[in-house]
Amino acid sequence: xxxxxxxxxxxxxxxxxSLAGGGLVLGFSWFNSCKPKVAEALAVExxxxxxxxxxxxxxxxxxxxxxxxxxxxxxxxxxxxTSMPMxxxxxxxxxxxxxxxxxxxxxxxxxxxxxxxxxxxxxSSWQNLRMAGATARHMLKxxxxxxxxxxxxxxTAVGGILSHEATGKSAGYGEMASAASKLEVxxxxxxxxxxxxxxxxxxxxxxxxxxxxxxxxxxxxxVQREGMLIASVVHPPAFGMKLKSYDAESIKQMPGIRDVFxxxxxxDDFKKMAFxxxxxxxxxxxxxxxxxxxxxxxxxxxxxxxxxPEVTDTMTMFGNDMKVTFPAGMENSEDHTxxxxxxxxxxxxxxxxxxxxxxxxxxxAKIIERSYSCPFLAHNTxxxxxxxxxxxxxxxxxxxxxxxxEWMEPAVSEVLGIPLENIDIQMTRQGGGFGRRLYGHFMVExxxxxxxxxxxxxxxxxxxxxxTQGIYxxxxxxxxxxxxxxxxxxTAFHVRAxxxxxxxxxxxxxxxxxxxxxxxxxxxxxxxxxxxxxxAPRSNFIAGAxxxxxxxxAEEMGKDPIDFRLELLKRAAEDPVGEKESNDYxxxxxxxxxxxxxxxxxxxxxxxxVHRGVSAYFCHQSYVAQVLDIVMENDTPVVHKVTAxxxxxxxxxxxxxSNLSEGGVIDxxxxxxxxxxxxxxxxxxxxxxDRYRLIRHKExxxxxxxxxxxSDIDPTGMGEPPFPPIMGALANxxxxxxxxxxxxxxxxKEKQIIG
Amino acid sequence: MATFSIHINGSTKNIDVDxxxxxxxxxxxxxxxxxxxxxCGIAQCGACTVHLGENAVRSCQLPISAVGEQHITTIEGLxxxxxxxxxxxxxxxxxxxxxxxxxxxxxxxxALLKKNPNPTEEExxxxxxxxxxxxxxxTRIKKAxxxxxxxxxxx
Ligand code: FES
Ligand code: FES
Numbered sequence: 001x002x003x004x005x006x007x008x009x010x011x012x013x014x015x016x017x018s019l020a021g022g023g024l025v026l027g028f029s030w031f032n033s034c035k036p037k038v039a040e041a042l043a044v045e046x047x048x049x050x051x052x053x054x055x056x057x058x059x060x061x062x063x064x065x066x067x068x069x070x071x072x073x074x075x076x077x078x079x080x081x082t083s084m085p086m087x088x089x090x091x092x093x094x095x096x097x098x099x100x101x102x103x104x105x106x107x108x109x110x111x112x113x114x115x116x117x118x119x120x121x122x123x124s125s126w127q128n129l130r131m132a133g134a135t136a137r138h139m140l141k142x143x144x145x146x147x148x149x150x151x152x153x154x155x156t157a158v159g160g161i162l163s164h165e166a167t168g169k170s171a172g173y174g175e176m177a178s179a180a181s182k183l184e185v186x187x188x189x190x191x192x193x194x195x196x197x198x199x200x201x202x203x204x205x206x207x208x209x210x211x212x213x214x215x216x217x218x219x220x221x222x223v224q225r226e227g228m229l230i231a232s233v234v235h236p237p238a239f240g241m242k243l244k245s246y247d248a249e250s251i252k253q254m255p256g257i258r259d260v261f262x263x264x265x266x267x268d269d270f271k272k273m274a275f276x277x278x279x280x281x282x283x284x285x286x287x288x289x290x291x292x293x294x295x296x297x298x299x300x301x302x303x304x305x306x307x308x309p310e311v312t313d314t315m316t317m318f319g320n321d322m323k324v325t326f327p328a329g330m331e332n333s334e335d336h337t338x339x340x341x342x343x344x345x346x347x348x349x350x351x352x353x354x355x356x357x358x359x360x361x362x363x364x365a366k367i368i369e370r371s372y373s374c375p376f377l378a379h380n381t382x383x384x385x386x387x388x389x390x391x392x393x394x395x396x397x398x399x400x401x402x403x404x405x406e407w408m409e410p411a412v413s414e415v416l417g418i419p420l421e422n423i424d425i426q427m428t429r430q431g432g433g434f435g436r437r438l439y440g441h442f443m444v445e446x447x448x449x450x451x452x453x454x455x456x457x458x459x460x461x462x463x464x465x466x467x468t469q470g471i472y473x474x475x476x477x478x479x480x481x482x483x484x485x486x487x488x489x490x491t492a493f494h495v496r497a498x499x500x501x502x503x504x505x506x507x508x509x510x511x512x513x514x515x516x517x518x519x520x521x522x523x524x525x526x527x528x529x530x531x532x533x534x535x536a537p538r539s540n541f542i543a544g545a546x547x548x549x550x551x552x553x554a555e556e557m558g559k560d561p562i563d564f565r566l567e568l569l570k571r572a573a574e575d576p577v578g579e580k581e582s583n584d585y586x587x588x589x590x591x592x593x594x595x596x597x598x599x600x601x602x603x604x605x606x607x608x609x610v611h612r613g614v615s616a617y618f619c620h621q622s623y624v625a626q627v628l629d630i631v632m633e634n635d636t637p638v639v640h641k642v643t644a645x646x647x648x649x650x651x652x653x654x655x656x657x658s659n660l661s662e663g664g665v666i667d668x669x670x671x672x673x674x675x676x677x678x679x680x681x682x683x684x685x686x687x688x689x690d691r692y693r694l695i696r697h698k699e700x701x702x703x704x705x706x707x708x709x710x711s712d713i714d715p716t717g718m719g720e721p722p723f724p725p726i727m728g729a730l731a732n733x734x735x736x737x738x739x740x741x742x743x744x745x746x747x748x749k750e751k752q753i754i755g
Numbered sequence: 756m757a758t759f760s761i762h763i764n765g766s767t768k769n770i771d772v773d774x775x776x777x778x779x780x781x782x783x784x785x786x787x788x789x790x791x792x793x794x795c796g797i798a799q800c801g802a803c804t805v806h807l808g809e810n811a812v813r814s815c816q817l818p819i820s821a822v823g824e825q826h827i828t829t830i831e832g833l834x835x836x837x838x839x840x841x842x843x844x845x846x847x848x849x850x851x852x853x854x855x856x857x858x859x860x861x862x863x864x865x866a867l868l869k870k871n872p873n874p875t876e877e878e879x880x881x882x883x884x885x886x887x888x889x890x891x892x893x894t895r896i897k898k899a900x901x902x903x904x905x906x907x908x909x910x
């Protein structure tokens with residue numbers, strides 16, 4: 001039976017109880033109802049109704065039975081625009097063929113967590129989406145019962161058809177939609193039982209598929225409007241610099257250029273949320289008639305830059321204030337590495353300690369110590385940053401790709417001097433997110449530009465702007481130590497992890513809880529290079545480091561790497577070390593994915609010539625284990641196959657979830673193997689794909705198989721969890737294939753290896 | 756500025772732009788054909804791939820002055836009803852994640868299959884290697900190219 005977790009949000013849940021029959025009853029009230037502006041049919045073949053009847057903020061039903069379902073969250077490639085409406089449709093009991101999906105605008109009264117972040121789109125809206133569908137189903141049944149003068153309990157709803165068996169009456173949803181829309185929203189409704197799901201758990205194709213393969217306008221960069229101007233910005237070439245002066249006249253006469261000026265994104269006293277922040281507050285703006293003309297003019301602009309002083313800024317992050325220091329000066333990658341390696345003890349903080357690790361290390365018969373590192377990374381969404389705005393005297397319309405419309409609204413309001421309620425933000429489909437579009441400075445920029453130009457404006461970044469603007473995945477460093485006694489038992493475990501500017505440590509994750517003497521410490525190094533969340537923040541490094549180190553421990557102990565992990569997890573499940581509840585993970589579910597991947601990869605019987613590495617990790621409430629197979633071809637390691645086992649609770653859309661698993665695997669191999677952003681004198685040394693290496697087609701695994709643990713648990717994260725562990729599986733397989741351990745990403749730089 | 760007559764997706768369009776303007780921006784800003792995507796602007800990612808005659812080319816590096824009488828086909832003109840075998844295969848395999856790179860992938864794949872209707876796995880990898888997919892849909896792309904070859908052979 002489904003586990004219900006009632007969330008306190010803008011929508012109040014009045015009560016929550018179970019029916020004797022096993023169904024679920026939920027009481028709630030809708031505070032608001034949404035009136036979408038654009039009714040756009042996404043499934044082109046469907047015939048549109050003459051009249052729509054709005055049942056609640058998530059859906060409306062046409063007089064011909066076609067249903068429009070709103071997808072509230074930003075679509076960045078995680079496929080929520082298909083999977084979120086599937087949940088509504090299942091509870092509504094409508095044929096998926098009769099569903100059209102519409103992107104909802106930002107509506108903080110109606111929807112909660114309209115964010116693409118933390119792999120939480122599905123999990124945070126799971127109950128709301130189900131209730132939206134179930135409420136509508138209930139109201140349709142009530143409308144039929146009233147029309148036919150029969151008890152509502154005798155009316156059934158299946159596949160968009162309402163029927164009453166005793167009288168033989170039946171009607172399509174379209175026929176009852178008008179009556180249903182006039183009914184009061186019920187106080188209580190029954191949700192389906194999991195076993196009765198007919199859409200959830202079945203693979204449904206991407207609702208935008210046909211538009212994608214025919215090149216229809218879907219993305220922010222595709223927005224066109226009557227009278228629209230194109231803008232682009234110029235930011236300092238190096239971190240630690242700001243604008244000194246520029247010569248607008250040098251480019252104003254160029255063809256198609258309308259204006260050249262500067263904007264400031266916020267005044268010094270503006271209380272910034274961490275997501276508003278950017279390294280470059282003052283920017284030069286070039287506005288013109290077409291993109292190419294604007295890009296050309298930018299290149300020709302004469303600018304002088306000067307050094308920034310040290311800045312300390314206060315920012316809020318989910319209600320907590322924090323002080324952040326950005327030192328003065330131009331930074332270099334060599335200095336970064338040195339600072340991470342030679343961290344002074346005064347900067348190290350203990351995050352967790354169990355038992356007596358100091359004594360265990362002192363008395364150890366043997367100690368192994370290994371250090372791991374990774375560089376800064378640029379998100380490099382395939383669609384560069386862009387946004388559209390049309391600002392008038394008292395109103396602002398914004399449209400484009402953003403992962404956090406709600407969090408950016410205050411900064412837009414501030415820069416324009418227009419109240420929040422007059423700011424209207426809509427989302428397009430987005431050419432990738434990976435965390436980059438959580439930081440929406442570009443929304444503030446385009447709003448300010450449109451206000452100044454008194455015209456609709458689309459802001460477009462070049463790839464170089466996008467890659468050199470900041471908000472990178474931090475550079476991380478971790479040193480692990482393990483102590484063994486004379487019988488080669490593992491007696492203590494120590495991790496010291498840090499980064500620029502944040503630590504990647506999760507002190508309470510595995511193997512915490514599985515080892516008696518455990519010490520986790522962290523440290524940070526300040527920098528003026530701005531960083532931000534990058535797909536599975538912190539996990540995206542620490543998982544690979546930890547899983548590589550566990551591999552070495554297992555080898556040291558002469559144990560099979562899966563058996564060794566399972567032994568530790570058994571300990572964590574049966575007799576966990578540490579305070580009760582202090583361990584973040586569920587050891588049994590963790591073991592479950594390892595057992596599943598062992599079976600599905602046929603772990604014990606690898607084909608001859610196949611070198612295998614395993615890894616398993618928990619993040620975003622989901623568990624992923626992966627086995628990666630390498631075959632040496634002409635002395636070069638080639639990734640032949642990856643087998644993944646995933647426990648993410650109920651899987652809404654299995655084939656789409658497999659696609660995310662495949663993407664996570666390829667993304668993880670790519671970044672661990674090839675990518676990195678380095679600095680010289682504050683300047684990124686890579687600014688486009690000629691020098692910044694992303695994984696390419698040939699380097700991807702030949703085959704990826706994904707298996708899901710059958711589960712009745714409410715859905716947990718899926719966009720991020722498959723990404724971090726594969727880096728460990730890759731390093732471990734490379735060791736088996738080449739005899740060489742890989743500690744420092746990108747691995748390609750450690751030795752000339754290309755898969 | 757200069758006037759150009761461009762054969763595109765079966766029709767001819769006239770346009771007055773600077774001769775150095777890349778076709779990518781002519782398509783997107785002037786012809787309102789935004790299916791062709793901007794990814795890097797330096798011929799490294801393949802997002803802007805179109806057909807020039809029968810060849811897959813990077814439109815970000817193709818100045819309008821170099822087009823002449825050659826025909827350009829964009830994703831919008833690949834088929835009338837979106838049912839080119841490559842488009843069918845893409846729909847069947849449900850290749851895309853964010854989808855941004857896919858127009859370029861489809862244009863590269865359709866040019867490959869025109870020249871080589873039955874490519875080996877290695878030939879597919881070779882032809883598709885210039886198209887970056889940041890989301891990592893490469894295994895699905897390969898599967899869809901093979902499927903498109905099959906569809907071609909059965910029709
Ligand atoms: S935009 Fe032309 S190859 Fe990248
Ligand atoms: S599907 Fe997102 S870049 Fe390829």
